[in-house]
Amino acid sequence: MIILIEAESEIPIYSQLTNQVIEGIARGDLCPGDSLPSVRAFAADIGVNMHTVNKSYHELEKRGIIKIIPKSGAVISTHTEIPESTSQRLSNELKPLIAESLVIGMTEEKIHELVTSILKEFKQN
Amino acid sequence: MIILIEAESEIPIYSQLTNQVIEGIARGDLCPGDSLPSVRAFAADIGVNMHTVNKSYHELEKRGIIKIIPKSGAVISTHTEIPESTSQRLSNELKPLIAESLVIGMTEEKIHELVTSILKEFKQN
DNA sequence: CAATCTGTTCTATATTTATTATAACAAAAC
DNA sequence: GTTTTGTTATAATAAATATAGAACAGATTG
Numbered sequence: 001m002i003i004l005i006e007a008e009s010e011i012p013i014y015s016q017l018t019n020q021v022i023e024g025i026a027r028g029d030l031c032p033g034d035s036l037p038s039v040r041a042f043a044a045d046i047g048v049n050m051h052t053v054n055k056s057y058h059e060l061e062k063r064g065i066i067k068i069i070p071k072s073g074a075v076i077s078t079h080t081e082i083p084e085s086t087s088q089r090l091s092n093e094l095k096p097l098i099a100e101s102l103v104i105g106m107t108e109e110k111i112h113e114l115v116t117s118i119l120k121e122f123k124q125n
Numbered sequence: 126m127i128i129l130i131e132a133e134s135e136i137p138i139y140s141q142l143t144n145q146v147i148e149g150i151a152r153g154d155l156c157p158g159d160s161l162p163s164v165r166a167f168a169a170d171i172g173v174n175m176h177t178v179n180k181s182y183h184e185l186e187k188r189g190i191i192k193i194i195p196k197s198g199a200v201i202s203t204h205t206e207i208p209e210s211t212s213q214r215l216s217n218e219l220k221p222l223i224a225e226s227l228v229i230g231m232t233e234e235k236i237h238e239l240v241t242s243i244l245k246e247f248k249q250n
Numbered sequence: 251c252a253a254t255c256t257g258t259t260c261t262a263t264a265t266t267t268a269t270t271a272t273a274a275c276a277a278a279a280c
Numbered sequence: 281g282t283t284t285t286g287t288t289a290t291a292a293t294a295a296a297t298a299t300a301g302a303a304c305a306g307a308t309t310g
Contacts, residue, residue, distance in 0.1 A: 012297060019221040026224035038256060049299045054257080065228060071256045071306045079230040086229050091239060093222055096144040097215055098243045099151035103190060104211050105204040108244050114216060115240055118223045119233050137268060163285060174270045179286080196277045196285045 001029045003046050013048055017056040022065060025076060028125040032078040036066060126154045128171050138173055142181040147190060150201060153250040157203040161191060 001024045005016055024030045036042065039057060043050040057074050060066045064083050066074045101111050126149045130141055149155040161167065164182060168175040182199050185191045189208050191199045226236050 014297080019224070022221060022228055023224040026227040040256080051300090052298060055297090057257090063225070065225075068257075069307095070258075072308080073256070079228065082229050082231060086225070090222055090226055091243065094219075094239065095243055095246075096147060097218055097222070098240065099144070099148040099247060100188070100190075100211070101215055102151040102244075102247055103147055103204065104207050106207060108241075108248075111244065112237060112240060114219065115223065115237060116233075118216065118220055119227075119236065121220075122224060122227055123233075139268080165285080176271090177269065180268090182286095193286075194278095195287075197279080198285070 005046050005048060014052050014056040014059065017046070017048075017053065018059050021056070021060060023122070025065070026122040028122075030076055032076050034076045036074040036076070038073060130171050130173065139177050139181040139184065142171070142173075142178065143184050146181070146185060148247070150190070151247040153247075155201055157201050159201045161199040161201070163198060 003017065003020050005013055007013070009016060011019075021030065021036070025032075030036075036057070037045065039050050039053040043053045046053075057066065057068060061068050061074075063086055064079070065077060067077050068074045098111060101114075106114075128142065128145050130138055132138070134141060136144075146155065146161070150157075155161075161182070162170065164175050164178040168178045171178075182191065182193060186193050186199075188211055189204075190202060192202050193199045223236060226239075231239075
């Protein structure tokens, strides 16, 4: 999978990495059971510090997306149930985006269309 | 309109403020043409520094949501057209959220239902 | 078994961001 | 004409972000 980090972005590197791993799983590039590269290998690969990758991995683990096995590696989890905490967080983060969509004049239909078009990006594999 | 700032939140105060103003407009509590409180009055009201409010106002202006009239005040804009930059940003911010929704096992239908339920919050006024 | 690789932990540093605090200015509003 | 307005400047503090280097002990591999 190709990871692209933008150093100039206002989004922290560890967040960019977290998001791209999540998007990779959603796209099907990464599957439950797959191992992620070691923090050192990944860091060298994308040209950032080991600790930055480590931080991203722990964020992914906190969200229940991967399981870190100490002294071994990180494995993408299977998702048997939807965690309540994640569901709540996603809803909270979605809220201001939908509000702004309405404020700039998007209709409900347009908003659903936008969601659909993003879903399509992930689905077509 | 009631503004609630959580000092312990990981979300910066100026972002919380920005979001709540946007949500207020989406909800209909604030309307195009309405004036926002002065940065000083607002700051005193919610118990934060003037510059924090000022930063939020400029963020809102950058997004085309309000117009700051120097030495006068801030007025909520009317939205005749959807700015391309905002549309692009919203899409970019929506993407990781939808990806994570898929990753934790939400179906497309469930995701649309979540969007609908959030839209309903804003609509019922 | 021995060498390598793993995540973990620790210390340290530099930069940026966030927040508050004061103060002063000039234009707008009253 | 006094008050209020956003603006600008300086300063200080704390937290977040990112990097660097090193050491440790368990897991993996040859």
